[in-house]
Amino acid sequence: MVLSSIGLRNFRLHKNTNLDFSKDLNYIVGGNGQGKTTVLEAIYYLCTTKNLNQNQDSEAVSFDEKHFEVKGHFRDLTENITRIHFDLETSKKTYFVDEKQTYRASSIIGKFPVVTLVQSDHAVTLGAPAERRKLVDSIISQYSETYLIYLLDYNKTLRHRSALLSKIRELNDKSLMPQLEAWTETLVKMGLEIIKHRLKFVENFNEYVCHAYNKIMEKKENPSIEYNFMGETRESEIEGKFIQELNNSREDELRRAKNLIGPHRDDFHFYINHYELRKYGSQGQHKTFQIALRFAQFFYMKDRLGRTPLFLMDDVFGELDANRAKKISMFLREIGQAFITMTDLTKVESIHIGNTDLLIEIENGRIVNA
Numbered sequence: 001m002v003l004s005s006i007g008l009r010n011f012r013l014h015k016n017t018n019l020d021f022s023k024d025l026n027y028i029v030g031g032n033g034q035g036k037t038t039v040l041e042a043i044y045y046l047c048t049t050k051n052l053n054q055n056q057d058s059e060a061v062s063f064d065e066k067h068f069e070v071k072g073h074f075r076d077l078t079e080n081i082t083r084i085h086f087d088l089e090t091s092k093k094t095y096f097v098d099e100k101q102t103y104r105a106s107s108i109i110g111k112f113p114v115v116t117l118v119q120s121d122h123a124v125t126l127g128a129p130a131e132r133r134k135l136v137d138s139i140i141s142q143y144s145e146t147y148l149i150y151l152l153d154y155n156k157t158l159r160h161r162s163a164l165l166s167k168i169r170e171l172n173d174k175s176l177m178p179q180l181e182a183w184t185e186t187l188v189k190m191g192l193e194i195i196k197h198r199l200k201f202v203e204n205f206n207e208y209v210c211h212a213y214n215k216i217m218e219k220k221e222n223p224s225i226e227y228n229f230m231g232e233t234r235e236s237e238i239e240g241k242f243i244q245e246l247n248n249s250r251e252d253e254l255r256r257a258k259n260l261i262g263p264h265r266d267d268f269h270f271y272i273n274h275y276e277l278r279k280y281g282s283q284g285q286h287k288t289f290q291i292a293l294r295f296a297q298f299f300y301m302k303d304r305l306g307r308t309p310l311f312l313m314d315d316v317f318g319e320l321d322a323n324r325a326k327k328i329s330m331f332l333r334e335i336g337q338a339f340i341t342m343t344d345l346t347k348v349e350s351i352h353i354g355n356t357d358l359l360i361e362i363e364n365g366r367i368v369n370a
Helices: 036-048 119-126 128-142 145-171 174-217 234-248 250-258 283-305 321-334 344-348
Strands: 001-009 014-020 025-029 067-075 077-087 090-098 100-102 114-117 224-229 270-273 310-314 338-344 358-363 366-369
Touching: 001 036, 014 036, 014 366, 025 036, 036 067, 036 114, 036 310, 036 358, 114 283, 119 128, 119 283, 128 145, 128 174, 128 234, 128 270, 128 283, 145 174, 145 250, 145 283, 174 224, 174 234, 174 283, 174 321, 224 310, 270 283, 283 321
Parallel strands: 025 338, 025 358, 114 310, 310 338
Antiparallel strands: 001 014, 001 067, 067 077, 077 090, 090 100, 224 270, 358 366
């Protein structure tokens, strides 16, 4: 898949910006606060309907304006024109594919696959388990509609069950217990499917992580990811373990009115040479693992979808030493189309820019050279 062009209207600093892209590497260069990351944000909106940094849609509207619009032209087996419009006064966001409105954001997931490597990725290896679950869920959801449906249904079940737990605690009404049993049965059914998908994913994904990490580190270290449900990895044993833990936690769940057991509380553990990254990894190892995860995601999704995702990379070179930057620059050659923001022009000079690559300079929301 290739993004041929994009248009931004009243989108942060970009009042009226139009860009044609290379099908290979697109380097977007500019100082801090000049609008280069905004281009990545706009691309991400077109691929997912969501904000890249999870900010409010209203924050993306240019100062003194009442709406923003982003339009993109994608080429794959077919061509698609996508457009997203946000109205500040009504707080309404509208998404169009070939001028036909799409009403469910979930129907877009995976249609225009995208991989992001951004500053906030440090939370994936250093942050809470929710960050790692979000990464895994986003990868699987882009190539498996079945998983996405299970995930949405599971989250809906969590909300209903949580509300019922609160009601039982508040009213001390034991007649509601049969309802709780019914929701618990649904929780187990949906949860088991999520766990099975995650186990299969980690089993296959580890190979991609190793390949990406070794490209950067030249096989000096051995990375891996581990996942289990309550210490169990055997599918035949997981259902029994799930039900047992729910039974053991029944009184605690009723007392706290909270869903305490299920894949929504799972974690994924990252290792280098069998040592847990979060506990023992150096700053450089964390950064390398974060980058390797995103390259692994790209090639994994490409193989699963049979299509090439877009690759967005936000100011990562500024944090790398010269050797690692060179390795990643060479690795990018295997990607296809990528969009890479950079602050330092001297870094551009140290990276080989091919004849088909594009260098875009941005200043105060305007293209000064492309």
